[in-house]
Amino acid sequence: MGLKVKECINYIETLINVFTIENGKVKVLLFRKKTDPYKGYWLLPGEMVKSGDALENTISDVVYDKIGLTSLYIEQSHIFSKCVRDNDELVISVSYIGLIDSKSAEIKREDRIDYESKWFPIDSLPKLAFNHENIIDKAVEQLQNKIINTNFIKKLFPGDFTLPEIQSVYEQLLGKKMDRRNFRKKFINLGIVKPTGNKSEGGLGRPATLYIFRDEFKERNLF
Amino acid sequence: MGLKVKECINYIETLINVFTIENGKVKVLLFRKKTDPYKGYWLLPGEMVKSGDALENTISDVVYDKIGLTSLYIEQSHIFSKCVRDNDELVISVSYIGLIDSKSAEIKREDRIDYESKWFPIDSLPKLAFNHENIIDKAVEQLQNKIINTNFIKKLFPGDFTLPEIQSVYEQLLGKKMDRRNFRKKFINLGIVKPTGNKSEGGLGRPATLYIFRDEFKERNLF
DNA sequence: GCAAAAGTGTTTTCAATACACCCATGG
DNA sequence: CCATGGGTGTATTGAAAACACTTTTGC
Numbered sequence: 244m245g246l247k248v249k250e251c252i253n254y255i256e257t258l259i260n261v262f263t264i265e266n267g268k269v270k271v272l273l274f275r276k277k278t279d280p281y282k283g284y285w286l287l288p289g290e291m292v293k294s295g296d297a298l299e300n301t302i303s304d305v306v307y308d309k310i311g312l313t314s315l316y317i318e319q320s321h322i323f324s325k326c327v328r329d330n331d332e333l334v335i336s337v338s339y340i341g342l343i344d345s346k347s348a349e350i351k352r353e354d355r356i357d358y359e360s361k362w363f364p365i366d367s368l369p370k371l372a373f374n375h376e377n378i379i380d381k382a383v384e385q386l387q388n389k390i391i392n393t394n395f396i397k398k399l400f401p402g403d404f405t406l407p408e409i410q411s412v413y414e415q416l417l418g419k420k421m422d423r424r425n426f427r428k429k430f431i432n433l434g435i436v437k438p439t440g441n442k443s444e445g446g447l448g449r450p451a452t453l454y455i456f457r458d459e460f461k462e463r464n465l466f
Numbered sequence: 467m468g469l470k471v472k473e474c475i476n477y478i479e480t481l482i483n484v485f486t487i488e489n490g491k492v493k494v495l496l497f498r499k500k501t502d503p504y505k506g507y508w509l510l511p512g513e514m515v516k517s518g519d520a521l522e523n524t525i526s527d528v529v530y531d532k533i534g535l536t537s538l539y540i541e542q543s544h545i546f547s548k549c550v551r552d553n554d555e556l557v558i559s560v561s562y563i564g565l566i567d568s569k570s571a572e573i574k575r576e577d578r579i580d581y582e583s584k585w586f587p588i589d590s591l592p593k594l595a596f597n598h599e600n601i602i603d604k605a606v607e608q609l610q611n612k613i614i615n616t617n618f619i620k621k622l623f624p625g626d627f628t629l630p631e632i633q634s635v636y637e638q639l640l641g642k643k644m645d646r647r648n649f650r651k652k653f654i655n656l657g658i659v660k661p662t663g664n665k666s667e668g669g670l671g672r673p674a675t676l677y678i679f680r681d682e683f684k685e686r687n688l689f
Numbered sequence: 690g691c692a693a694a695a696g697t698g699t700t701t702t703c704a705a706t707a708c709a710c711c712c713a714t715g716g
Numbered sequence: 717c718c719a720t721g722g723g724t725g726t727a728t729t730g731a732a733a734a735c736a737c738t739t740t741t742g743c
Contacts, residue, residue: 292556366714442741448742451694646722651705672712
C-alpha cells in the first residue's frame with residue numbers, strides 16, 4: 244500500500260460510447276485499429292487529453308474530428324485506470340456516453356470514409372482492443388439505468404417513432420420481453436407523446452401509428 | 467474547438483467523500499486546509515496520483531494514510547476537470563464515494579489528531595476550498611440514487627439499528643418526510659431484517675426495537 | 690386468403706397512501 | 717402524570733400484470 248516506484252507521466256484519454264438505434268437495434272460506434280498492438284481489432288473513438296484542455300474539450304474534439312458530429316448528447320460514464328502500459332506509464336481512460344438519433348448518425352456516416360468505422364449491435368460486438376469491452380459493458384449498464392427516464396429516450400427518438408420501435412429498445416436494453424398492451428397503456432397514459440396522424444411504411448404487416456414527443460412534455464421515469 | 471496551446475503535464479488527484487451516520491445525521495468527512503490558497507477552508511481528503519499507480523491504489527492510500535481506515539466500501543463518483551490552475555496545468559479530480567458505519571468511524575477518529583478533521587452534516591457544510599462543494603453535491607446526488615438499494619444501506623448499518631434511525635436517513639437523503647407506519651410495513655415486509663430481541667437505550671421516549679439484516683438477505687431496491 | 694405485425698379491454702393482484710390512537714420509558 | 721418518541725391496523729386508491737382476439741397491410 245502506497246509503494247511509490249518513481250515519478251512518471253500519467254496519460255489521460257477520453258473515450259466515447261456513441262449509441263444509436265438503427266433498424267430497431269441498439270448499436271455502438273466503433274473504429275478499426277490500424278496499427279499494433281491490437282491491429283485489426285475494434286475500439287471506441289477517443290483521444291489523449293493534451294495541454295490543459297478540459298476533458299470536455301477533448302471529448303468535443305473526438306466527436307467533431309473523428310466522428311464528424313457537431314453536437315450530440317454527452318454525459319460521463321466511468322473512469323478506468325487498470326490499463327497500464329509497459330514502461331510504468333498509466334493510461335487513465337475517461338469514458339463518456341453519447342446518444343444520437345439514427346437519422347443524424349446516418350448522414351454523418353457517409354462523410355467519413357477515411358476511417359473504417361461501423362455501428363455494432365450491442366449484443367454482437369467484434370473483437371475489441373485493450374479493455375474496451377469492459378468499458379462498453381459499463382456504459383450499457385448505465386444506459387439501462389438511464390433509459391427509464393423519458394427525457395433520455397427523447398434523445399434517441401427526436402423525430403417520429405412507432406410504439407413497437409420504442410418498446411423493442413426497452414426490451415433490448417432491459418433484457419426482457421414486455422406485454423405490448425401494458426407497454427402502450429403506460430406510455431400513452433404518460434401523456435408525453437401524441438400521434439402525428441401518419442403511419443409507418445414499408446414494413447411487413449399492419450402499418451404502425453407514428454408518434455412524436457409533445458413539445459411541453461415533462462421528464463419522467465417509467466418502470 | 468481543438469486549439470492546442472502547448473504540451474504540459476496534467477495532474478490527476480483522487481478525492482473521497484466518506485459518508486457516515488452519526489447521531490442519526492448523514493455526515494461527510496472533511497479536513498481543514500493548512501496552507502494558502504484557501505487556508506482555513508475545508509476540503510475532501512485526497513491525494514495526487516503518482517508513478518503509474520492505478521487510481522484504486524491512490525484512493526486506498528488516502529483512506530489508509532489520511533483517514534486511518536483499512537477498509538471501507540468505495541465506489542467511483544465523478545470526474546471534475548474544470549479546476550484549472552494558473553500555469554496551463556489542468557488538475558483532474560477523480561471523486562469517490564466511501565461509506566462507513568458510525569462505530570468504525572468513531573474508533574478511527576481518536577487515532578488521528580495530527581490532522582484537523584471533522585464530520586459535517588451534509589446539510590450544514592462549512593466553507594469549502596476549490597470546487598469541493600460541487601463535488602460533494604454530486605456525491606450526495608448519487609447517494610440519493612444508491613440509497614434505495616438495500617445492499618447500500620447495509621454498509622451504513624452493519625450492526626444493529628432501529629427502524630426510526632433508518633427512516634431518518636432516508637428522509638434526510640431523499641429530502642422528504644415519510645409515514646412511519648408505511649415505512650415499517652415496507653421495510654419489514656421485505657423480509658431482510660430481523661429483530662435482535664433487544665431494545666435501544668438512553669433516548670427519550672419509548673425504547674425502539676433493534677434489528678439486524680438477515681445473513682442471507684437478498685439485495686433489493688426500495689422506493 | 691394467408692402471413693405478419695399492430696391495435697385493443699377487462700380482470701386480478703399487489704403495493705402505495707392516508708390516517709389516529711395506544712404504549713413504554715424517563716423525569 | 718406528563719412529555720417524548722415508538723409501535724400498530726384498516727380502508728382506499730392506483731398502477732402493474734396477466735391474458736386473447738381483431739384489424740390492417742403486402743403478397
